[in-house]
Amino acid sequence: MPDIDGTPLVWLSFDSEGRLDDNPKPLHALHEAMQRVQATDVLVLSHGWKNTQAQAARLYQAIWRNARPHIPSSRRFVLAGIAWPSVAFPTDFDDRAGRETAGGALAAPLAGGPSDLDPRTFERILRQSLPGKENARLRSLARAAASDPSAETKAALAAELARRMQALAAGDDAELSDEAELIARRASSNPELLFQISAKPFVPRDGEDGGAAGGEGAGQVVRGPLASIARLANQFTYYPMKRRAGKVGRMLGGYLDPQPFLANTRLHLAGHSFGGRLVTACASQMKSLRPQSLTLLQAAFSHNGLAASSPAGPGYFADVLAEQRVRGPIAITHTHNDRACTFYYALASRLAGDGTMAIGDANDRYGAMGANGAQHVDALRHGGFPASSGHRPVAGRVNNYLADKVVVAVPGGTDAHNNIGNAGIGALLGSVVSL
Structure with missing residues (x-):
């Protein structure tokens, strides 16, 4: 069984229809890992647009290594790594346009670009x-x-x-x-x-x-x-992946909810991009288990998704709040540094023909959670991330975290949407799962 610096990692792999591969073997493996380390907590991690399990493994490793120093040593974790068949977003050729030369991704440039x-x-x-x-x-x-x-x-x-x-x-x-x-x-x-x-x-x-x-x-x-x-x-590409994330999440909830070995364990859910939609769907699906926490890292679903009412109607996952499906904190990172959530996700508002509002902002009825945080709910708005100076998440509340200084593009490297394996995100997740 793989581990990350001594913390067991159990893979829960799903097919495109939301079925758990080799069921029930992965659930047995999860139970065995929990028994072996006498686990107090289980953290479910879900990737977004990652093509391979190896890429997801590197993401989970980076997240956990940054989070672990912020968690009390008395807490014994097992990680459940979700692997689901997603599609990588094709090359953002507009972002590369200024750096490409003729004969590459672009046709020969004219004087105007x-x-x-x-x-x-x-x-x-x-x-x-x-x-x-x-x-x-x-x-x-x-x-x-x-x-x-x-x-x-x-x-x-x-x-x-x-x-x-x-x-x-x-x-x-x-x-x-x-x-x-x-x-x-x-x-x-x-x-x-x-x-x-x-x-x-x-x-x-x-x-x-x-x-x-x-x-x-x-x-x-x-x-x-x-x-x-x-x-x-x-x-x-957004639409089939958005649908699949919801389906896998609902199926995941159906698999986990009846497991007796999870009844007295603190269960935490954390997801990135469409993985945020996946773990939220999981929480919504559960009826017996109540996860201890829910962390949405640059989540690619509606910023009205948790709202009982909004200009776009009730949120698809409004029951997560209305029925108190999560015991402890819900933490959501958001920033307009994230082009994927801020601009591409909000195509529907342009299709609606409304040119009076900024595309993808908090007033856009089709904006994303990763751009603006949860809207039309009673949420605490944190201007910074957990540190000695404050900004600790509050249990029983929605905590919107402005991530402008943490989720940033790396020049010549990772874009902002995918830059979540860093120390700031680790500090946030560590604080969330420690409550």
């Missing part, structure tokens, strides 16, 4: 974003619209995009169904809107820290029909 993607990169993004036989027609229509951006080809692509979204959302995910209905309605009435939206990337204007309506940014805009269609394809 890059003109378009090259065909090879365009095809790669299509296949990464729209994989499988079920998306074959969508890929074909995307190619047609890129080579001949007429009203007819755009309308056909918009209609197929809406159809695929509705198929993904059918039946078991009310939040996703609402978004699919909105996009289908807009795509039907005004298919050109999708292409107006995707003509520009979702990046802050120069000098802004994020959360603005978005602008072109000097040297960062890739223009042209290939780039426009590629942005739509990129955006599509």
Whole structure:
């Protein structure tokens, strides 16, 4: 059995339909690990857009090594590492535009900046974003619209995009169904809107820290029909992954809830990106067990998700608060440094045709938890992270943590959305699970 610096790590691996691989062996392994170390606590960790278990393992290792120094030595933990089949978000070519040269990801640049993607990169993004036989027609229509951006080809692509979204959302995910209905309605009435939206990337204007309506940014805009269609394809990856995260989370809750060996153990849930949606769905699903804590690290789901009421309606996971599913603190990190949560997630607000609000900010009904924290709930708002000076999480409350100084992009390396394996996040998680 693997461990992280002496703390046992048990893998709970799921397939795309939410089924636990080799059930019930991983649950038996979890129980055995708990008995071996006489565990007082179990921490469930879920990744977001990670392609492999090895990548998830490195993330969990970094998080735990930074958290462990902040946890009393009397507490004995077992880690349950979630592995679920997710899709990596394709290359953010707009962010790279200012650094690329001709012959790479971009076509030969013009005086005003890059003109378009090259065909090879365009095809790669299509296949990464729209994989499988079920998306074959969508890929074909995307190619047609890129080579001949007429009203007819755009309308056909918009209609197929809406159809695929509705198929993904059918039946078991009310939040996703609402978004699919909105996009289908807009795509039907005004298919050109999708292409107006995707003509520009979702990046802050120069000098802004994020959360603005978005602008072109000097040297960062890739223009042209290939780039426009590629942005739509990129955006599509959110919807199957969002649905899958919810399904795996509900199934995880169903597997854990009846286990007698967890009844007298402090169970903690922590997730990153769509993994935040996964662990929240898990908490919502549980009826017998009540997790001790819930930590959402740059979570990619609605910032209204915990609200009993909001401008977008009741949150999909409102029962987590209304029925007090979590015993202790709920901690949520948020920052507009996180482009994935602030801009890409909020496409639906542009599709709604509302140009009066900043894209992805706290007033955007389609904003993300990782951009703004939990909205329309009674939440404590922390301007800093736990340290000797304060900002400790409060049990029984939602704790929104502004992460502007902690979740930051690393020049030439990790983007802000994925930079959570650091000392600040470790201090926060350590404080949360210690209560």
